[in-house]
Amino acid sequence: VLLFARYAELLGTERTDVPSHPGMTVGDVVSALRARPGGSGLPARPLCAVNLEQAPLGHPLAPGDEVALLPPLAGG
Amino acid sequence: VLLFARYAELLGTERTDVPSHPGMTVGDVVSALRARPGGSGLPARPLCAVNLEQAPLGHPLAPGDEVALLPPLAGG
Amino acid sequence: MTHLSRQPLSVEALLAAVRDPSRGAVAIFVGDVRNHHGGREVLRLEYSAYEPMAEKECHAIIEDAERRWPVSLALAHRLGALEVGEAAVVVAASASHRGEAFEACRWVIDEVKRRVPIWKREYYADGTVAWVDPTASSGVVAAGQGMAP
Amino acid sequence: MTHLSRQPLSVEALLAAVRDPSRGAVAIFVGDVRNHHGGREVLRLEYSAYEPMAEKECHAIIEDAERRWPVSLALAHRLGALEVGEAAVVVAASASHRGEAFEACRWVIDEVKRRVPIWKREYYADGTVAWVDPTASSGVVAAGQGMAP
Numbered sequence: 001v002l003l004f005a006r007y008a009e010l011l012g013t014e015r016t017d018v019p020s021h022p023g024m025t026v027g028d029v030v031s032a033l034r035a036r037p038g039g040s041g042l043p044a045r046p047l048c049a050v051n052l053e054q055a056p057l058g059h060p061l062a063p064g065d066e067v068a069l070l071p072p073l074a075g076g
Numbered sequence: 077v078l079l080f081a082r083y084a085e086l087l088g089t090e091r092t093d094v095p096s097h098p099g100m101t102v103g104d105v106v107s108a109l110r111a112r113p114g115g116s117g118l119p120a121r122p123l124c125a126v127n128l129e130q131a132p133l134g135h136p137l138a139p140g141d142e143v144a145l146l147p148p149l150a151g152g
Numbered sequence: 153m154t155h156l157s158r159q160p161l162s163v164e165a166l167l168a169a170v171r172d173p174s175r176g177a178v179a180i181f182v183g184d185v186r187n188h189h190g191g192r193e194v195l196r197l198e199y200s201a202y203e204p205m206a207e208k209e210c211h212a213i214i215e216d217a218e219r220r221w222p223v224s225l226a227l228a229h230r231l232g233a234l235e236v237g238e239a240a241v242v243v244a245a246s247a248s249h250r251g252e253a254f255e256a257c258r259w260v261i262d263e264v265k266r267r268v269p270i271w272k273r274e275y276y277a278d279g280t281v282a283w284v285d286p287t288a289s290s291g292v293v294a295a296g297q298g299m300a301p
Numbered sequence: 302m303t304h305l306s307r308q309p310l311s312v313e314a315l316l317a318a319v320r321d322p323s324r325g326a327v328a329i330f331v332g333d334v335r336n337h338h339g340g341r342e343v344l345r346l347e348y349s350a351y352e353p354m355a356e357k358e359c360h361a362i363i364e365d366a367e368r369r370w371p372v373s374l375a376l377a378h379r380l381g382a383l384e385v386g387e388a389a390v391v392v393a394a395s396a397s398h399r400g401e402a403f404e405a406c407r408w409v410i411d412e413v414k415r416r417v418p419i420w421k422r423e424y425y426a427d428g429t430v431a432w433v434d435p436t437a438s439s440g441v442v443a444a445g446q447g448m449a450p
Contacts, residue, residue, distance in 0.1 A: 075419030081271035151270030
């Protein structure tokens with residue numbers, strides 16, 4: 001799981017692993033991270049991406065998927 | 077009287093004089109020029125300026141006024 | 153400031169003239185000489201102006217726009233002989249908000265076309281020459297080859 | 302083409318990338334780093350990105366715009382440390398008609414803000430640091446001083 005900007009700061013890392021299980025969704029990854037130290041600062045429904053595409057929390061994950069949690073965008 | 081672009085080409089000059097008379101208007105200047113050789117190519121109601129401001133044909137002229145006949149604008 | 157130039161226009165110079173660290177948005181318009189007009193291949197063209205009136209109108213357009221939007225503006229129009237691809241006109245507008253910068257920039261170029269006394273003579277690949285006339289149905293009126301007013 | 306750059310952006314380079322002698326109109330947007338935000342004096346800032354996704358989104362925005370309007374587009378976003386007054390983003394759009402160039406340019410910058418994963422950390426004159434968050438009521442969320450993600 002990739003973390004960026006404020007979310008990386010909250011969790012103290014830009015990249016971490018979450019134990020996988022069959023039927024796992026993006027929302028399960030978010031819940032696991034919110035239970036980590038510093039993770040309570042993450043919103044319940046952050047913007048997420050799977051394999052470089054925005055994905056809803058219900059999006060199912062397959063082995064090898066690249067999951068990313070994206071803080072509110074501030075480009076431009 | 078100042079002439080520009082196609083109007084200067086029609087009359088063969090960029091500057092000419094028109095005899096003045098009391099009560100003369102911009103339209104009188106246009107009429108005088110249209111009677112000149114080449115002047116028949118001028119429209120009856122060209123865009124005109126007096127002292128660097130657009131002026132209608134009925135605009136009265138005073139001695140020393142700078143009158144200009146402006147072909148259709150094509151800047152930009 | 154003078155808005156008419158016989159030298160190539162510098163987009164960077166106009167950008168620098170309006171940039172301001174308190175304003176984050178700059179919109180720029182560049183009008184280039186096209187290689188075709190009305191189905192004919194254009195080789196080059198010539199802009200002429202009623203210069204004192206054109207300067208005055210450019211100045212008035214900028215003043216009007218700066219009254220209408222909280223923007224800072226720069227405007228330059230080229231005169232003389234231009235090759236295809238060269239910039240004929242450049243407008244730059246800086247503002248705190250991009251909407252204002254875009255609107256003011258767009259309004260200025262529209263007004264330049266509407267009210268600045270500038271004329272354009274196009275030279276075509278077939279050897280003919282014409283005055284551009286946006287009021288004519290063909291967009292042009294035949295011109296002589298010779299005198300450069 | 303790569304749309305993300307750690308070097309200063311060149312407006313001239315983006316202009317040159319879209320200029321085309323068959324198209325006469327170019328609209329450009331430049332977004333500069335402002336010296337203030339939310340009433341606080343900004344000294345400098347840092348942009349970071351989810352780089353492969355940001356490149357992909359920039360590319361998709363340009364493809365979408367070029368499908369929607371008859372335009373040619375260039376887009377560059379700066380990453381890393383920027384000083385006040387430096388360009389953070391530049392968009393250039395060329396078209397045959399100025400309306401299309403302005404509309405496409407405006408749409409692209411709006412989409413960049415809406416969907417490209419880029420983040421901004423601001424450093425203020427009072428020594429504080431914050432993440433810019435357009436969804437927060439204050440527009441920012443306090444940040445740590447240290448790690449540069």
